[in-house]
Amino acid sequence: MAHLAHYKEAHPLPFVITHWVNLCAMICLIITGFLIHFPVPLTMGIARGIHIFCGIVIFINCIVRIILAFFVKSAPTGGTRKVVKDYKTWLPQKDNRHQGPQWVKYYLFMKKDHPLSAKLGVPQKLSYLLIPILIILMFITGLCLWTPTASSGFCQWCLGLVGGAMSMRVIHYFGMYVFIIFMFIHVYLANVEGTEPTKLMFFRKEHGGLVYDPDKHVIVGEDTLDGKE
Amino acid sequence: MSESTATYGLVDVLAARGISRRSFLKFCGTLAVAAGLSSAAAPRVANALETELENAKGGLFPVLWIEGASCTGCTESFAQIETPDVGKVVLELIALNYSDVLCAGAGHSLERAKEETIQNGNYVVVYEGGITQGFGSNTLRVAMETGEEILVHAAENAAAVIALGSCAVNGGWMAAYPNPAEATGVSAILKKHGIATPVVNMPGCPANPEWLMSVLVQVLMLGGAGALVEGNIPAVVSTLGLNDEAKPQGIYGQTIHDNCERRPHFENGEFVYEFGSKEEELGYCLYPLGCKGPQTKANCGVTMWNNRRSWCIQAGSPCIGCCEANPNDPGDNWVEVNTPFYKRDRDLHIGSTFFRPTTVAAGLTGIVAAALIIHGFGMKKSGRMDGGADFEKVRAWDAKNPDKAIGQYEYSVMDGDPVKMKAAQEEIAKQYEVAEEASAEEEGR
Numbered sequence: 029m030a031h032l033a034h035y036k037e038a039h040p041l042p043f044v045i046t047h048w049v050n051l052c053a054m055i056c057l058i059i060t061g062f063l064i065h066f067p068v069p070l071t072m073g074i075a076r077g078i079h080i081f082c083g084i085v086i087f088i089n090c091i092v093r094i095i096l097a098f099f100v101k102s103a104p105t106g107g108t109r110k111v112v113k114d115y116k117t118w119l120p121q122k123d124n125r126h127q128g129p130q131w132v133k134y135y136l137f138m139k140k141d142h143p144l145s146a147k148l149g150v151p152q153k154l155s156y157l158l159i160p161i162l163i164i165l166m167f168i169t170g171l172c173l174w175t176p177t178a179s180s181g182f183c184q185w186c187l188g189l190v191g192g193a194m195s196m197r198v199i200h201y202f203g204m205y206v207f208i209i210f211m212f213i214h215v216y217l218a219n220v221e222g223t224e225p226t227k228l229m230f231f232r233k234e235h236g237g238l239v240y241d242p243d244k245h246v247i248v249g250e251d252t253l254d255g256k257e
Numbered sequence: 258m259s260e261s262t263a264t265y266g267l268v269d270v271l272a273a274r275g276i277s278r279r280s281f282l283k284f285c286g287t288l289a290v291a292a293g294l295s296s297a298a299a300p301r302v303a304n305a306l307e308t309e310l311e312n313a314k315g316g317l318f319p320v321l322w323i324e325g326a327s328c329t330g331c332t333e334s335f336a337q338i339e340t341p342d343v344g345k346v347v348l349e350l351i352a353l354n355y356s357d358v359l360c361a362g363a364g365h366s367l368e369r370a371k372e373e374t375i376q377n378g379n380y381v382v383v384y385e386g387g388i389t390q391g392f393g394s395n396t397l398r399v400a401m402e403t404g405e406e407i408l409v410h411a412a413e414n415a416a417a418v419i420a421l422g423s424c425a426v427n428g429g430w431m432a433a434y435p436n437p438a439e440a441t442g443v444s445a446i447l448k449k450h451g452i453a454t455p456v457v458n459m460p461g462c463p464a465n466p467e468w469l470m471s472v473l474v475q476v477l478m479l480g481g482a483g484a485l486v487e488g489n490i491p492a493v494v495s496t497l498g499l500n501d502e503a504k505p506q507g508i509y510g511q512t513i514h515d516n517c518e519r520r521p522h523f524e525n526g527e528f529v530y531e532f533g534s535k536e537e538e539l540g541y542c543l544y545p546l547g548c549k550g551p552q553t554k555a556n557c558g559v560t561m562w563n564n565r566r567s568w569c570i571q572a573g574s575p576c577i578g579c580c581e582a583n584p585n586d587p588g589d590n591w592v593e594v595n596t597p598f599y600k601r602d603r604d605l606h607i608g609s610t611f612f613r614p615t616t617v618a619a620g621l622t623g624i625v626a627a628a629l630i631i632h633g634f635g636m637k638k639s640g641r642m643d644g645g646a647d648f649e650k651v652r653a654w655d656a657k658n659p660d661k662a663i664g665q666y667e668y669s670v671m672d673g674d675p676v677k678m679k680a681a682q683e684e685i686a687k688q689y690e691v692a693e694e695a696s697a698e699e700e701g702r
Contacts, residue, residue: 031644067545072526122663126654141649192589193552194603198614205618209625216629220636221645244665
C-alpha cells in the first residue's frame with residue numbers, strides 16, 4: 029500500500045455537493061452544446077433550454093464554491109484529519125515547494141517513487157485554478173451569444189474585443205474542448221492509481237492508508253481505519 | 258431639379274404621377290416602420306417630406322453618390338425599385354447631383370456640379386464601396402484625385418456621410434483575406450484624416466434600398482440635416498437612433514433569427530440538412546446549412562426585398578450574414594467571418610493555411626485521449642495502477658538541501674525505523690551528488 033489514507037476531511041460535504049453539481053451541469057452542457065452545434069431533429073428547443081439553465085447553474089455553483097473556500101475548512105493534505113480554511117489548500121503550500129518538476133518527472137516515468145505532496149499537487153493546483161476562470165469565461169462568452177443578454181453594453185464590449193459574434197462562437201466552442209480535455213485528464217489521473225479518491229469524492233467513503241503530518245510535512249504512520257491509528 | 262418642382266406642393270407632384278395622398282401616407286408609414294418608428298409616425302414623415310422639399314435650398318436636397326471599390330450592387334439594388342413607385346418619386350425629389358453610375362452627364366461638367374455642391378454645403382454623401390489604401394489609393398483615381406482624396410474632400414463639408422453597403426462600412430468583400438489593396442471602410446478613412454463629419458453605417462450586400470430611403474427621410478426630418486451642421490451630434494445620434502457602430506438601431510437592432518419566418522421550425526428542432534430534401538420542401542429551418550441568421554443583425558425579414566415581395570430565407574437560402582460589418586474592426590468583416598457560407602462556423606487560418614475549428618479541436622482532444630491511453634499502459638507496466646508507486650523517502654530537494662529541508666524527517670517512522678530512514682536520506686543525497694558531478698563533467702567537456 030502506497031497511497032495516503034482517504035479521510036472525509038479532504039472533501040467536506042459542501043464541496044462534494046458542488047463537485048456533483050459541476051459534474052452534472054458540465055455533462056449536460058457538453059451534450060446540449062453539441063446538440064446546438066450539430067442539431068438533430070426535435071431537440072433544439074429543449075437543448076437550448078437545458079444549456080442556458082445549466083450554464084447559469086454552473087456559474088452560480090462556481091461562485092458559491094469560491095466563496096465557500098473562505099468559510100469551510102478542509103484537510104490541507106491527504107492522510108490527515110487536520111483542517112485549515114479551504115482556500116489555503118489552493119495556494120502554494122510548504123508541502124508543494126520544489127515538488128512541481130518532481131510530479132512532471134513522475135508522470136513521465138523519469139522518477140520511480142511517488143512525490144510527497146499536499147492534497148493537491150502542483151500541476152493539479154494549476155489546472156484546478158484554471159477551471160473557475162474557464163467557467164467564468166465560458167459564462168461570459170455564452171451570455172454574449174444569448175439574445176436576451178447579447179445586446180447589453182458589457183456583452184457588446186466583449187464582442188467588439190474578440191471581433192464579433194462568429195469569433196465569440198468559435199471561442200465558446202473551443203472552450204468546450206478545453207473542458208473535455210480537462211475532464212479526460214482529470215478522470216484519468218484521479219482513477220489510474222485506484223478508484224479510492226473517486227469513492228471519497230462522490231460518496232464520502234473513507235479508505236485506510238498512510239498518515240501524513242501536515243505540520244512536519246512527512247509521512248508519520250499508517251491507519252487501517254479499524255479504530256486505532 | 259427644376260424650380261417648378263419646388264413651387265408645386267408635393268401633393269401636386271405625386272398627383273401628377275398618379276399617386277394618391279392615401280398611398281403616399283401608406284408609404285410614409287412603411288418608411289416609419291423601416292426606420293424603427295411606429296406606423297403612427299406616418300403623418301410626421303409625410304409632413305417632414307413635404308415641408309423639407311418645399312423649403313429645400315435650390316428646391317431639392319442635394320446628395321452626392323460616390324463609388325469606391327464597389328461592384329455597384331448597391332446602386333443596382335437601388336435602381337431595381339419599380340416604376341412608377343412612391344419611393345422612386347420621393348427620391349427623384351432629392352437632387353442626386355453626382356453619381357458615377359446613374360448620372361447622364363460625364364467628365365468636366367459632372368465634376369464641376371459635384372464641386373459646386375461641395376462648396377454650397379448642407380448635402381449628404383452616399384458612399385458605396387470600400388476605399389483602397391494600397392497602391393497609393395490610385396485604383397480609385399477619378400479626375401486627378403485618388404480614392405482617399407475624393408472621399409475626404411466630399412466628406413469634409415458634408416452634413417453626413419452614409420456608408421452604404423458592407424464594403425463602405427468596413428471594407429466588405431474588398432477587405433477580405435488577403436486584402437492586397439488594403440481596403441477599408443468610410444469611418445476608418447475619416448478617422449485617419451481627422452474628419453468629424455457624422456457617418457451613418459448601413460451594411461448589407463447589397464444594402465436594402467428601403468433602408469437608405471428611411472435614413473434619407475430621417476435626415477430630412479431633422480430639417481435638412483441642419484442639426485448635423487450645427488454640430489449637435491448627440492441630438493442627431495438620438496434622433497437617427499444610431500447604435501455604437503453608427504448603424505440605425507431600428508434596422509440593425511435585432512437579428513435575422515429574431516424576425517425569421519422559419520423561427521418556429523428552429524424552436525421545434527425541424528431542420529433542413531440537405532438541399533433538395535423533403536425537409537427543404539417543408540420549409541424547415543436552414544440553420545444546419547450554415548444560416549448566419551442567429552448572429553446577423555438586420556431587419557430583412559421585416560422589410561424584405563423587391564417591394565416586400567420576398568427575401569433570402571423565403572427564397573430558400575440560408576442567411577450568409579452580409580450585414581455583419583463592424584466599422585471599428587476590419588477583421589469583423591462578413592466575408593472573413595462567414596465563409597464557408599454553408600458551414601456553421603468560419604474557417605480559421607494561420608498565414609495562408611486554412612483549417613476548420615472542429616478539425617483542430619477534435620484532433621487535439623483525440624491526441625490527448627490517445628496520449629492518456631498510452632500513458633495508462635506505462636502506468637500498468639510500472640505497476641502503479643494499484644495505489645501508485647511507493648512514496649519517496651525524502652523529497653528530492655530536501656535530499657539536496659538537508660539544512661533547508663521542508664520535511665522534518667527525524668520524526669518520520671517510515672518503515673518504522675528512524676535509523677533506516679536516516680540511511681535512506683544519506684543514500685539519496687549521495688545519488689544526487691554523483692548525478693551532479695556527472696553533469697558537471699558533461700558541461701566541462
